Amino acid sequence: MSAGPRDNDFTIKIANVNGTGSASANALLMKVFFRMGIPVVGKNYFPSNIQGLPTWYEIRVSEAGHLARSGRIDLMVAMNAETYQKDLLEVAPGGFLIYDSTWPRHKILSRDDITILGVPLARMCNENFPTARSRVLMKNVAYVGVVAALLDLDLQVIRSSLEKTFAAKANLIEANQTAIDLGYQYAKENFSCPLAYAAKASDKTADHIMIDGNTAAALGCVYAGATVAAWYPITPSTSVMDGFKSLCERYRRDPETGERNFAIIQAEDELSAIGMVLGASWNGARAFTSTSGPGVSLMNEFLGYGYFTEIPAVLINVQRCGPSTGMPTRTQQSDIMACAYASHGDTRHVLLFPANPEECFYMAVAAFDLAERLQTPVIMLTDLDVGMNDWMIPDLKWDDNFVPDRGKIMTAAEVEAAGEFHRYLDSDGDGIPYRTLPGVHPRAAYFTRGSGHNMHGAYTEDAREYQEVVDRLRRKWETAKQFVPKPAVNFTEKHRTGIISVGGCDDAVQESRERLRESGIGMNYLRVKAFPFSDEVQEFLDAHDRIYVVEQNRDAQLRGLLLLETRVTQDKLVPVLHYDGLPITADSILEIINPDLQKGEAA
Amino acid sequence: MSFITKPKIVHPSMPRNALGLTVRDYEGGMSTLCAGCGHDSVTSALVQAAFELDVEPHRMAKLSGIGCSSKTPAYFLKQSHGFNSVHGRMPSVATGANAANRELLYVGVSGDGDSLSIGMGQFVHAMRRNLDMLYVIENNGVYGLTKGQFSASADIGSTAKKGDSNEQPPIDPCELALSLGCGYVARSFSGDKAQLVPLLKGAMKHRGFALVDVISPCVTFNDHEGSTKSYQFTRDHYHPAILADYIAPSQEIRAEYEKGAAMPVVLHDGSQIVLRKTDPDYDPTDLAGAFAYLQKQSAEHEHVTGLLYVNEEGQEMHALNHTVDAPLNGLDYDRLCPGSEALATLQENFR
Numbered sequence: 001m002s003a004g005p006r007d008n009d010f011t012i013k014i015a016n017v018n019g020t021g022s023a024s025a026n027a028l029l030m031k032v033f034f035r036m037g038i039p040v041v042g043k044n045y046f047p048s049n050i051q052g053l054p055t056w057y058e059i060r061v062s063e064a065g066h067l068a069r070s071g072r073i074d075l076m077v078a079m080n081a082e083t084y085q086k087d088l089l090e091v092a093p094g095g096f097l098i099y100d101s102t103w104p105r106h107k108i109l110s111r112d113d114i115t116i117l118g119v120p121l122a123r124m125c126n127e128n129f130p131t132a133r134s135r136v137l138m139k140n141v142a143y144v145g146v147v148a149a150l151l152d153l154d155l156q157v158i159r160s161s162l163e164k165t166f167a168a169k170a171n172l173i174e175a176n177q178t179a180i181d182l183g184y185q186y187a188k189e190n191f192s193c194p195l196a197y198a199a200k201a202s203d204k205t206a207d208h209i210m211i212d213g214n215t216a217a218a219l220g221c222v223y224a225g226a227t228v229a230a231w232y233p234i235t236p237s238t239s240v241m242d243g244f245k246s247l248c249e250r251y252r253r254d255p256e257t258g259e260r261n262f263a264i265i266q267a268e269d270e271l272s273a274i275g276m277v278l279g280a281s282w283n284g285a286r287a288f289t290s291t292s293g294p295g296v297s298l299m300n301e302f303l304g305y306g307y308f309t310e311i312p313a314v315l316i317n318v319q320r321c322g323p324s325t326g327m328p329t330r331t332q333q334s335d336i337m338a339c340a341y342a343s344h345g346d347t348r349h350v351l352l353f354p355a356n357p358e359e360c361f362y363m364a365v366a367a368f369d370l371a372e373r374l375q376t377p378v379i380m381l382t383d384l385d386v387g388m389n390d391w392m393i394p395d396l397k398w399d400d401n402f403v404p405d406r407g408k409i410m411t412a413a414e415v416e417a418a419g420e421f422h423r424y425l426d427s428d429g430d431g432i433p434y435r436t437l438p439g440v441h442p443r444a445a446y447f448t449r450g451s452g453h454n455m456h457g458a459y460t461e462d463a464r465e466y467q468e469v470v471d472r473l474r475r476k477w478e479t480a481k482q483f484v485p486k487p488a489v490n491f492t493e494k495h496r497t498g499i500i501s502v503g504g505c506d507d508a509v510q511e512s513r514e515r516l517r518e519s520g521i522g523m524n525y526l527r528v529k530a531f532p533f534s535d536e537v538q539e540f541l542d543a544h545d546r547i548y549v550v551e552q553n554r555d556a557q558l559r560g561l562l563l564l565e566t567r568v569t570q571d572k573l574v575p576v577l578h579y580d581g582l583p584i585t586a587d588s589i590l591e592i593i594n595p596d597l598q599k600g601e602a603a
Numbered sequence: 604m605s606f607i608t609k610p611k612i613v614h615p616s617m618p619r620n621a622l623g624l625t626v627r628d629y630e631g632g633m634s635t636l637c638a639g640c641g642h643d644s645v646t647s648a649l650v651q652a653a654f655e656l657d658v659e660p661h662r663m664a665k666l667s668g669i670g671c672s673s674k675t676p677a678y679f680l681k682q683s684h685g686f687n688s689v690h691g692r693m694p695s696v697a698t699g700a701n702a703a704n705r706e707l708l709y710v711g712v713s714g715d716g717d718s719l720s721i722g723m724g725q726f727v728h729a730m731r732r733n734l735d736m737l738y739v740i741e742n743n744g745v746y747g748l749t750k751g752q753f754s755a756s757a758d759i760g761s762t763a764k765k766g767d768s769n770e771q772p773p774i775d776p777c778e779l780a781l782s783l784g785c786g787y788v789a790r791s792f793s794g795d796k797a798q799l800v801p802l803l804k805g806a807m808k809h810r811g812f813a814l815v816d817v818i819s820p821c822v823t824f825n826d827h828e829g830s831t832k833s834y835q836f837t838r839d840h841y842h843p844a845i846l847a848d849y850i851a852p853s854q855e856i857r858a859e860y861e862k863g864a865a866m867p868v869v870l871h872d873g874s875q876i877v878l879r880k881t882d883p884d885y886d887p888t889d890l891a892g893a894f895a896y897l898q899k900q901s902a903e904h905e906h907v908t909g910l911l912y913v914n915e916e917g918q919e920m921h922a923l924n925h926t927v928d929a930p931l932n933g934l935d936y937d938r939l940c941p942g943s944e945a946l947a948t949l950q951e952n953f954r
Contacts, residue, residue, distance in 0.1 A: 035954070209953035223946070225939040227931040228702045230695075251941040259927045261934055263702040263920075268728040272695035275688065275725070279699025282686060283664070283707075284932035287699060301689050395950055398943040404936055437932065438684035438700070439707045442661040447677055447685040459677070 006197035008038050008063035010074040012147065015087045016140070017080050019051030025140035026057040028161055029147060030390060033061050034210050035157045037202040041067040042210075042390040043583060048235065048328045054083045063202060067356075067391060068508035071585035074197070075150070077143050079121075085109055096195060098146055100139070117191055119146050124182045129175070138179040145183025152194040154201060155184075207395050213386040214290075216357035217316055218243030219396070220364025221288055222251060225404055226314070228287035230265040230276035232295060235328040236384040237318035240290035270295035274302040274315065281312045282448060284409070284437040286368050288314035293322045293335050296342065296379075303377050304343025305450045307473070310424070310433065312371035312407070315379045316364070318387040321581045330581030331384035333503055334553035339379045340531055340561055346470060350480055351531040352380040355488075355506035358393035359529075360386065365402075366485060372407035374480050375432060383552070385583040386504040408434045415441040422446075423457035424469060431476030477532060484530035487537055491524045498524040498540060500573075501550040502558050504583065509550055511586035512593065521597065523548075528558065533565055541568040546600070548593055550576040552584050621657040629654045631678040636671060641793035641819030641834075642741045646678045648796050649710065649739070652803035653680060656851075663708040664700055668693040668722055671748055671821075672714030672741035691722025694729035697736050698920070704930035705921050708807060709736035715756040716746050719774045723755075726776075730783045730812045735919040737806040740776050740816045741793070744832040745825035758904070762829030775901065777911055780814045781894050786917040787813035788893070789847075790908045792837050793820065802910060804849035805876040811919040818906055837906055844896070845887050845909030846879040868913050878910055887912055 012029070016022035026042070033040040041060050047053035060070045076097045078087045084099065091097050093113040099105060101118025110116065121142045125135045148158060158180060166172040187193055218240050221229070231241045241264065248262045267273040273289045280287035291299065296317050306313050319335045321327035339351055352367055354360045363380055371378040408428075415421050415436060423446040424433045436444035446457040454465035455472070488506075490513075491498075501509045506527055513523055526540040541547065541562070549559040556575040562568055576592045578584040617625040629650040634643050653663065660682035667673035669690035676685045688696045693711050701709055718726040718740050729738070744761065746752040753761075756776070757769040780788045787809040791799040799817065806813035818837050820826050826833045831840075852873035866878040868888075878887055886892050893912040900907045927934070941949075 209950050211953045219946075219949075223940055225936050227934065227939065228699060230699060230702075251945065252939065254927070258925055260925050261927045261931065261938060263924050263926055263931060265698060265702060265732075267695065268724050271692060272698075272725050272728065275692045275695025276699035276702065278688075279666075279686070279696035279701075280703040280932075281699070282696070283700040283703035285699075285703030287703070302692065305689050396946055398946045400943050402940075436684075438664045439662050439704060442659075442682045445661060445682050445684050447687065449685075449687040450689060451687065 004197055007200045008061055008202060010061055010197055011070045011072055012059045012061070012075045012077065013073045013087070013090070014057045014077040014143070015080045015083050016055050016057070017082070018047055018049050018053045018055040020140065021137040022055070022057070022079070022140045024165070025144050026059070027390070028141070028158075028165065029144050030059045031161055031210065032148075032153050032157050033059070033199060034205050034392065035161060036154050036199055037205050038063060038199060039065040039067070039204050039392055041392060043069055043385070044389055045582065046329050054080050061199065063204065065204065066507065066511045066586075068511055069583040069585045071587045075147070075195075077147065079140070079143065096150070098143060119143070119183065119186055121183070124186065125179065128178060128182060134175065138175065141176050141179035142183035145180035146187045148180065149184045149187035149193045150191065150195050152198040205392065208392050209395060210390045210392055211357045212239070212388055212390055213354065213357040213360040213382050214239040214318060214388060215243040216360040216393075216396070217290070217364045217380070217382065217387070218247055220361040221314075222247045223398060224286060224365040224368040226286040226288050226368065227262050228265070228276070228280035228285045229262070229289065230267050230273040230280075230287070231289050231291065232267050232270045232273050234270070234292045234295050236320050236388050237290040237292045237295070237316065239388065240316055240318065270298040271302065274299040274313065277313045277315070278302060278306050278311050281371070282438070286314075286372075286404075288316065288368070290316040290318065292318050292320050292328070293338070294325065296335055296338060300343045303349065304345060304347045306377040307343065307347045307349060308345070308450055309448050310375040310435070311377075311448070312375055313377040314364075314367045314371050315377060317379055317381050319381060319383040327581050329384070331504070331583055332552050332579055332581065333381070333383055333505070334555075334557065334579070335381060336502070336551075336553070336557040336561060339381060342379075348477060350374060350376060350378045350484060352378065352485065353503040353529055354380065354382055354386065355503055355527060356386060356393055357391045358396065361396050363485065369405040370483055373405050373432070373483055374476065375407060375435060376476070381503065383504050408432055410434050410436050410444065412441040412444070415444045419443075422455065424453065424455045424472070426455070426472050426475070430479045431472050431474075432479060481532045481534045484532065484534060486534050487529050487540070488527040489525070489536060489540060491526075491540070491543070492522070495522045495524045496545045498526065498544040498547045499550055500526050500528065500540070500547055500558070500562070502528045505550050505552060508584045508586045508589055512589040515586060515590060516593070531561065531565075533562070537562070538566050541566055541572070545572070546574060547572055548574050548576045548596075550584070550589055552578050554579045620654055622659065624654070624660075626650060626654045628682075629660060629680055631676075631681040634678045635674065637823050639822040640671070641743065641817075641821070642672055642675050643678070644793040644796065645739065645741055645799070645817050645819055646675050648799040648803055650679045651796070651800045652807060655800070656804055656807060658708060658807070662706070663710060666693045666697045666700070666709065666711045668713050668717035670714040670717050670746070672712055672819075673717060675712050675741070676710075691717050691720070692725055693717070694722065694725035694734070694738075698729060698732065698734050701734055701736065701920065703932040705735070705926065706930050710807070711736055711738045713738065713740050715740060715742045715744060715754040719755040719776060723774075727779065727783055730780055730785045730814070733786070733811045733917055733919045733923070735811055735921070737803065737813050737815065739803075740814070741819040742776070742816055742832070743819050743821040743825050744830065745821050747821050747824055751824040758831040761831040762827075764824050764827055775897070776814060776816045778894065778897055781890060781897070781912055784917065785814055785912070786811045786914040787910070788912040789814065789910045790816045790818070790906070792818045792841060792906070792908060794834060794837065795841075795908070798843060798846060798908065801847045801849040801876070805847055805870070805910065808849070808870045808872060808874050809915070810871040811917045831904065840905050842900055842905040842907045843909050844880070844882050844885045844907050845911070846881065847910045848877045848879070850875040850877055868915065870915060876910065876913070888914065890914075
């Protein structure tokens with residue numbers, strides 16, 4: 001069969017019941033596309049629940065390499081009777097739906113504009129597997145077999161994937177293979193396979209990996225040389241610390257003695273977690289915590305302390321839907337403001353915004369260098385979509401000549417040579433003072449306090465002495481602009497319209513720009529990678545008449561931050577907002593940009 | 604720290620410790636607390652204890668929260684790094700600091716508000732983790748800096764300066780510590796330096812969390828009739844159950860203890876605490892007994908003092924974590940970074 005226009009360009013969605021073991025079947029399916037060389041992304045929409053509630057997994061297959069949520073479902077695997085009606089409605093016209101026909105569906109649960117394919121998955125598994133648990137689990141694997149037939153997946157790749165996944169449990173390879181075969185054979189015998197579109201082996205995934213942002217961030221923390229981590233479990237950041245722990249157990253534990261050269265402390269709450277990080281960093285270890293919105297709220301007081309006393313700290317905030325508890329298993333970028341100015345008083349924090357797991361890795365490393373160079377907390381803001389979903393990224397590289405930037409830490413010899421030491425003097429004129437570590441030298445001591453202090457570190461309530469310190473902190477902030485990652489910019493002088501975006505919106509924005517280009521509309525693009533905004537951001541703002549600010553929150557927080565921290569005017573920045581908890585799509589961006597463009601033409 | 608620099612005058616005849624330092628070398632800035640504040644006596648006891656133990660001043664780290672008590676780390680060991688954290692959160696900072704460098708001596712100073720109200724969570728969890736530190740509570744039953752509110756350690760029926768009576772039960776940090784398996788639980792009185800100094804020395808030498816709850820009267824807001832934490836009430840209801848003497852590894856146990864009355868407890872570095880019982884029924888190694896005794900005496904409004912419980916068998920945080928002996932903050936980066944080859948190998952799992 002020759003290649004059709006929709007080959008390698010479709011989205012599969014699988015509706016499951018939480019806790020039925022569907023995750024491994026869905027991961028297997030996603031990996032098969034990847035291993036066939038086709039770009040793919042997996043997005044998991046799971047409930048805040050352990051067992052019983054609905055859960056969905058969406059696999060976008062895209063030869064063109066679009067990794068944002070597509071917003072269009074071509075093939076639905078409807079395994080959850082409870083959500084069947086909703087799932088049925090979500091399939092795009094001309095699409096397909098697979099359901100378990102062991103139990104017949106009511107006639108009203110049907111549509112004329114899609115193809116509905118019944119497969120007796122439960123019956124087949126009941127007949128072929130002995131235990132209740134295996135029947136439930138294998139039902140999921142069996143639909144992978146059905147999809148394999150319908151989309152012409154490479155059976156060899158499936159087989160080798162099973163062998164890789166279950167290398168340690170050989171008996172499971174055969175059980176899974178049996179389930180695959182059951183689904184595959186049934187589809188071959190009863191349906192016209194493949195469908196109008198199928199998977200065609202490609203070569204687009206060489207030198208790429210599939211990884212989630214939390215694991216990549218954890219890997220970055222290991223490579224940055226973090227030795228102390230403190231945390232309190234919270235969705236969706238928990239897997240950062242799970243990842244850090246398993247990586248440390250692998251790379252940082254003496255195989256003979258079992259001794260660890262790291263300490264991971266599960267704190268009693270987030271207040272404590274950030275306190276531990278500050279204590280460890282003050283004492284010269286590279287330390288970090290990971291959390292999400294509610295945890296950031298609790299950490300506010302200590303973040304202000306870290307800012308004012310100038311202690312490095314790294315915080316990874318995997319954002320979820322707020323306000324309050326919000327939707328813990330849905331994504332958003334709604335902590336931008338809360339992090340930028342976290343804590344009372346004139347406080348401001350360095351923020352990093354990775355767009356994908358690749359940047360999670362490199363920025364996690366950079367976060368430690370920045371925190372120590374600038375002696376201040378650094379918050380890396382990812383989100384649930386970036387943090388917990390599987391993304392295809394280029395292989396991560398490491399330069400073995402990398403030397404961490406520990407910033408201005410005076411050694412015992414330097415203290416000895418200097419004769420005396422004062423903690424908050426601006427000796428270099430860049431707003432960054434020198435620090436000493438406890439225990440190194442009798443003359444190195446200073447007193448760290450969140451109360452008013454003067455440039456020598458002594459307690460003060462003197463107006464001039466206090467102001468001297470906070471003004472220097474502001475100078476340090478200016479210095480920070482030179483150190484933070486510069487924005488990613490696509491710019492040509494012929495365009496007067498631009499897009500500014502942040503973090504995990506990137507793929508959806510890129511796809512939107514591609515579609516705009518196809519309609520003959522060119523737009524420049526700047527993706528903010530850090531706060532404070534470096535000069536390039538101001539230049540981009542100045543160079544355009546109209547700028548769409550794309551972000552995933554209701555209150556246009558990035559736009560607000562730009563208005564507060566640059567010279568741009570309100571009317572130049574058009575908010576493009578997506579905040580329903582699902583990852584942003586190109587459609588949702590164009591739905592706002594296109595009418596606005598037409599309005600502009602009409603005017 | 605005061606705006607006045609405290610003059611350092613060392614008389615040639617002042618005794619020097621093994622490091623050649625005098626007690627003045629262990630002092631800090633001038634106290635800004637009220638004249639007669641119990642906390643200043645605790646400061647002085649800490650100075651004496653560190654001096655007598657030959658602590659290298661810069662190898663100690665002093666930490667505190669917020670409140671009158673938490674100001675005091677500025678008043679002792681000026682050559683130690685100090686960390687005056689946020690209210691009730693000193694234990695977490697101490698935990699992180701200790702995680703980073705297990706070799707320093709960590710001394711935390713807190714108060715009853717800081718530890719038993721706003722910081723209750725962190726206080727108990729630091730004990731549960733068996734963090735290796737000396738944790739002093741300067742306990743006066745009252746909020747001083749905000750002018751006289753009851754704290755959570757105020758006894759039922761005790762009255763505030765303005766006359767209100769407290770009707771809520773007190774939280775006793777020592778009973779709390781016993782229930783959490785803390786291996787060194789002591790109570791003392793700021794007015795009894797002879798008792799307090801050896802208790803602090805033992806606590807500094809104890810490996811693991813050592814709690815020293817010091818009744819430290821607030822002369823301004825809680826030293827009146829009706830207070831159960833005034834100087835007068837404490838003296839009248841002072842019940843030293845156990846007296847402790849600290850014996851360095853090189854010292855001989857003095858012969859003057861009566862046979863049977865002295866009970867030596869060997870600390871991890873070979874030093875000893877010799878306990879002298881004033882109450883023959885009291886056994887400070889019997890957890891259940893200690894708990895019952897405390898409850899019985901507090902029902903009779905007695906302030907039981909001394910080393911109430913000691914257990915040298917506990918595993919502190921790093922032992923439980925199997926951390927390397929070398930401080931984590933001093934490990935070479937080469938030992939911490941797995942390198943490019945490992946990264947390449949690892950990524951095979953992600954294909």
